[in-house]
Amino acid sequence: MSTTATAVEGEHHHHGPAKGIGRWLFATNHKDIGTMYLWTALAMFFLGGAFAMVIRMELFQPGLQLVNPDWFNRMFTMHGLVMVFGAIMPAWVGFANWQIPLMIGAPDMAMPRMNLLSYWLLPVALLVLVSTFFMEGNAPAFGWTFYAPLSTTFAPDTADFFIFGVHLLGISSIMGAINVIATIVNLRAPGMTLMKMPMFVWTWLITAFLLIAVMPVLAGVVTMMLTDRNFGTAFFDASGGGDPLMFQHIFWFFGHPEVYIMILPSFGVVSQILPTFARKPLFGYASMVYATGAIAFLSFIVWGHHMFATGLPLAGELYFMYATMLIAVPTGVKIFNWAATMWRGSMTFEAPMLFSIAFVFLFTIGGLTGLMMAMGPADMQYHSTYFIVAHFHYTLVPGAVFALMAGTYYWLPIWCGRMYDEKLAKIHFWLSAISVNVLFFPQHFVGLAGMPRRVPDYPLQFADFNMIISIGGFVYGLSQLMFVYIVVKAIRSGKPTPDQVWEGAKGLEWELPNPLPFHTHTTPPRVD
């Protein structure tokens, strides 16, 4: 490949990273920006995790021992916000930055400078959000869903900082999404038709469309909050002719596609990894593409299932119930395709594969509990209990986070040119996989028995389960420190990446030399 050419060519030498801090402050290289996204996301994962640890410590025993209820409210609010907007979404943008150009044979992202701006808005936005802890009125305490009027009439002044932070995050995400689509649409290598694109690229293309469709709606709803709070409008205020329920309708019009924004790239990563380690092509590639599109479409028309308990009219409940259940069809297609990919494959179980298989199993549990809650009448029992907490954590932790771990182990050898320690990674996997179930599985039981979410105390009958849940949480949280150790160890002293990283891996990113040059695919490769 021509990409190894790093010879100095007069003044136009553009072949290596700039020296010092400038490399990062003014980065336009997709690899550097991807790296910054990933480290930021990892840092936020631990910050959000620290908030979760406070929650689990408080709930370790009944009674109030560690934090007062206001602090508890801030902890679960900031845990949700930081994990969603600071950890999972930026981590996927980091993956997109690193992988999309490598996988479609592009030299870089389509708009490198906009890429830089969308990255740097992120730490600023997170700083604005987290700085509320040090202000009068303290951090937001109205839950990550910030329902009106809790977030409008009754929130402290710092809610305006929260709104500003969300605006910045939204602008950052929209710019990132525009960049992804522009790259995929315009910079694919010759011969790479849409239906030859790797699954990860497909899922990100669809995710980017979701982002462009719903992040502006989120920006709109927080703007309405802002004017309700400060400029005398009454979008969500009944006394002025508004309607607080309207907030939920608009928020969930954003919020439901948002959960697919976090999970679709996971589907893509797993669809890359399973064929590699089963040494078989992905089963039903075309159906995977269409299923992803179908899930994305359906995500726009099911928001009402978050609002079953608000007194929707019967026809509305029935519509949202059936439309939601419909999502199980394309999701089922995906899960069966993954199973069929592994069927009679020559499987080996390296860390990326272990995380991916765990993803398929555990995400399916989260999906099935989702189906249970899609049933309007049954949802009345689950609503706002620990059952829903268990449901969405199964889809997001052993779902999205496991896919992130799998993807990191899978591509780390080409990202940093060095191998990670397989033995440690396997220990990390088993610790995570066991503790995540200890953490979240019993939450189904306490939820069904009626333990409400977002309350710092509970009756005595939930004491044993909560202690088990907390222990699972502590083990899970601590085992993620291993992940940092493994990644740092790989970067510092890992064995150099061999020419063939994984035996069954196929795709343009694996044909590049190791260690990866600073610029890749400067001459577009040909895809047949």
Added chain:
Amino acid sequence: MSARGVKQTALRLLGAAVLMFGFGYALIPLYNVICDVTGINGKSSSLQQAAGADGAEIDQSRLIKVEFIGTPNSELPWEFRPLVKSVEVHPGAVTDIYYHARNLADYSITGQAVPSVVPSPAARHFSKIECFCFTKQTLAAGETKAMLVKFRLDPEIDPAINQVTLSYTFYALDDEGAVKQPNAEPVEMDHSHHAQVPAG
């Protein structure tokens, strides 16, 4: 690849993002139109379209129980409650009931009541012919007032509905006629005041 292609894609997508921002706002009139047509959000038809109802037929075969609720908002130092808790009416008949309001403060206050009807499918069949909620209400210091609601249930109301609740929340208005909002300063709970539940 071409720089022009990239620019074109980016501009189109930016346009899409701007449109979606507008769509977020458009959801509000959209929902309001849907709710007006179907009456599903409990906003009762507050207008007098059924005012000439005196001669309309009355469905003697049905009796519907109508319950009343009155709540003063936390910023309004008033007593406010219905004088009767409920009445039974025939659909089509016009009924008068009164709410009692008293200003507990030592100064004059203006307020505005906002109605809501449940179950929501009943809302568009609930016509208020006269209501204190149609206008602002001012009570002098210590003044007491009986406030009239003249209403009629449309005989078209769903036969499955045999009970309807009409609820009012009374809000305080400031000098400019805007609603007074509660003090937004959060109340920091004092940890020591919480009873400790013994563990185990």
